[in-house]
Amino acid sequence: MPIITDTAVAADYVDGAQAGRGDRLVGANFAGRSEIIAKNGAAATSQPLATQVAISILQQGGSAVDAAIAANATLGLVEPTGSGMGGDLFALIWDPKQNKVVGLNASGRAPKGQTLDDLVKRLGPGKMIPSHGSLSVTVPGAVAGWVELHKNYGKLPLDKVLAPAIAYANDGFPLSPFIAKGWAANFRRFDQMGSVIEELDNAKKTFLIDGKAPVAGQIFHNPDLAKSLSLVAKGGHDAYYKGPIAKTIDAYMKRIGGPLRYEDFADFKAQWVEPISTNYRGYDVWQIPPNGQGLATLQMLNILEGYDLKSMGHNSADFIHVSVEAKKLAFADRSRWYADQEFVKLPISTLISKDYAAKRRAQIDMKKAGAPETGIMPESHDTIFLSTADKDGLMVALIQSNYRGMGSGLVPDGLGFMLQDRGEQFALDPKHPNVYAPGKRPFHTIIPGFVTKDNQPFAAYGVMGGGMQPQGHTQVLVNMIDFGMNVQEAGDASRWQHEGSPEPTGEAGDGVGIVYVEQGVSPAVIEELKKRGHKVEVKPGLHYGSYEAIVRDHANGVYRAGTEMRVDGHAAGY
Structure with missing residues (x-):
């Protein structure tokens, strides 16, 4: 592991190191703490x-x-x-x-x-x-x-x-x-x-x-x-x-x-309500159906299942590229369809199907950033999970x-x-599914997550923060399922966040949008993403969501808990 001496790159991770940071003795060096067992x-x-x-x-x-x-x-x-x-x-x-x-x-x-x-x-x-x-x-x-x-x-x-x-x-x-x-x-x-x-x-x-x-x-x-x-x-x-x-x-x-x-x-x-779900590499991922946005998590996972993410490498250019493109496609549907189902019939079964995901996946160009399909509405990142x-x-x-x-x-x-x-x-366009109506529930950003495997509980988890939530849900699950991270490491790994998609309130998208990344994403990856047409900005001060999770370890008969190291989060057990 090299010693970092150049102050210009001191804030960047290089081969797992970060300026001013000590070394962990177990697990990934980027982890903020051990998981609670x-x-x-x-x-x-x-x-x-x-x-x-x-x-x-x-x-x-x-x-x-x-x-x-x-x-x-x-x-x-x-x-x-x-x-x-x-x-x-x-x-x-x-x-x-x-x-x-x-x-x-x-x-x-x-x-x-x-x-x-x-x-x-x-x-x-x-x-x-x-x-x-x-x-x-x-x-x-x-x-x-x-x-x-x-x-x-x-x-x-x-x-x-x-x-x-x-x-x-x-x-x-x-x-x-x-x-x-x-x-x-x-x-x-x-x-x-x-x-x-x-x-x-x-x-x-x-x-x-x-x-x-x-x-x-x-x-x-x-x-x-x-x-x-x-x-x-x-x-x-x-x-x-x-x-x-x-x-x-x-x-x-x-x-x-x-x-x-x-x-x-x-x-x-x-x-x-009856939760909705999709199977991702043998794990059943559950969400609350709309009026919430949990469906976007399932749509993203369905699209990503067609790629060998592990061979791409965590937070590589290919990995972030396909993840961002999957987000854009899911959020285009989110802006078009997500609303209170008591007031409008939604094509949930189609949106959640593997066949539809394959069609959406075919729209992704590995060499070029796509634009959202349908100004930007800033979303609150202030929620508790x-x-x-x-x-x-x-x-x-x-x-x-x-x-x-x-x-x-x-x-x-x-x-x-x-x-x-x-x-x-709420939207104000009378033709939009999410249009305001008396007694109607508005589109909702907050989503809890749950995962089962072989009909047994695996994880109760969430990543709070406006439109970051489906993106965060997807990232932490991929970290655990594809990259084998434990419950704490899955939340501590560097995140990305895309903004600029169309909104269920009626706002149009903003071209390719902006991909914000934490400092743990390497400069070489950022440059490659820019070559593919992404607008990328390293933004440490952005709130990339706050994460909490408990995983059920059936083999040992214990719970494993992780929490958000970026803010005031805390996990404990007895």
Whole structure:
């Protein structure tokens, strides 16, 4: 291994080395840490306190679902930049009693009292749905998701499951570094969007300390959130959707002129759904069907299955080229088709078929970058994903988000949480499958992932971050399945991210787009990609998604867990 002396390339990996970095004694040198191995249970979340809460719940006899709910509730407090009671939720669960993967769609719906014409008229000619403010707010589904999951798989009482989050909200907790950075960024964004956000004083009162965003290590309290969580702990679903929380949101929306009403909450329920899947080299990969974008992961894998990726070499020019091209083709379909299936019939079986993948694969030119088929809408990278597993074999992949960071900017009076802005992802073209409609669920970016092999659980995993999610899901699975990386290495390996595809909101693509890469991709590979017509940029500061996963090791009877080394992630077991 050469010694790096040239400061111009000091930030690049060269034969596995990186300037300023020590050498690992086991496993790949690029890995940030060892995988966690445990017998009785495991948890991987994006914040250490949430992981500890999950493990504590497991040790008290709680199920993996109890642990997931407890961790999610805690994350809504300690990581409001990516989650909270005002957002949506999706989950995939390995049910050992049924010996199958089951799915839950807890994403919220548009206001029933507002038509497309009403919305367009209010927006004005040629305007899109704003990224913040009341017109972007849909019914939050997360709490309905908690209650439904708990009803089917919970062991401990709900008040005991939510007790750790309530205690941290009352007693305070120290902010972690990555989340602190995002916290400040969110409020800079809110200040910039001030003309769109009808009311910002509540958000400032709830989330700022002496008018400033808290910094890493500073103790933060949220007693209003503790009260809201306590209401749910005692009253369950109805406390949120038919009781004081829904009534408070209704009064708040009326006061600021927003369209959401009590009736939208009173009629809302989370839905159990049949997951969709494809087989990739002997592994069955499972996703929630649209309105989410999980189908894009399956489409990408179907296309890539026709290539010998291992012989190409990890992060080689050929490997990144075919991966990016597969992404472009899947995202062209994503922009054309993905929407709420209660409102439009989608050709899911065709899009997921191997025959269709072969036709799409034939469109890839190994020597030339292609252009997306159909400006660019920046997508939020602020979401939480978590995995949990228990001694009985129950495994959970759960993802939850407010969409753009903290959400809409709107905090209803005294509730301690912000409402999501997921409604921004509706299209306004009446001919588009994802067009806005009363009571409809918008296109969703957040996707949990699950993998089985030989009808047994293999991995509960996720890579959060807007349009990066199908790209990240594909990369970590290829890392494990094609390149034999362990659960931690699969997330730590250098990633790429393509932006510039068309969007389900109606925006057209931007030519070949841009391929962003981390510093671990070699300069020679970057130059070769540019020769093929790709626009490539090394961008260390970009958020290439955040990863959590738990793998079931049947041979040894243990769980193996990995977490995101780029941010505040933490995995643990017992």
